Amino acid sequence: GAGVSQTPSNKVTEKGKYVELRCDPISGHTALYWYRQSLGQGPEFLIYFQGTGAADDSGLPNDRFFAVRPEGSVSTLKIQRTERGDSAVYLCASRLGAGGSPLHFGNGTRLTVT
């Protein structure tokens, strides 16, 4: 497809479980971003990759959150020992190059922790 693809679209998990959220960016986009959006809020920056490496992970809330992008394309956001407060929509975006070009967003993964 032409856009950013995120799977699953919805994920319900129990408190304490481990989850993985996947993002497939637009082909050729070197930069990939993860954001989190809670109800009534704007997207909150988590981490971004330039190629395979995490260029800025300052937005990850704690060490339960981790993300990888091993081949510079698909990325996985991993959350360990989920808590109810982790419930949100997790957005992935990609762009060509670095600063200045617009981000292209996926539809997001709605995570619900019960």
Add this chain to the structure above:
Amino acid sequence: AQSVSQHNHHVILSEAASLELGCNYSYGGTVNLFWYVQYPGQHLQLLLKYFSGDPLVKGIKGFEAEFIKSKFSFNLRKPSVQWSDTAEYFCAVEGNTDKLIFGTGTRLQVFP
């Protein structure tokens, strides 16, 4: 650190009314500015952007925004809204950190 304020949380208009949504940012250096729109059930889409040059930028669907550096503002405008403009609107700023920082959004409802 960068930050963005959107003072209008919820705006209700009738069709054909004019629209102005406020956006103020906090950052001392050179910025790139964006407005994104999220229609119900859809992903965030770029409405318009400012990088440099003419401070009045035009976007899709008749929207425009004006960058006023002295006021740290980037307000979004549309002279005549339509029912199809019902959506949530987000302002975002990018400084020298290669990441966009978003405001909390403004929910616009347009009634026929």
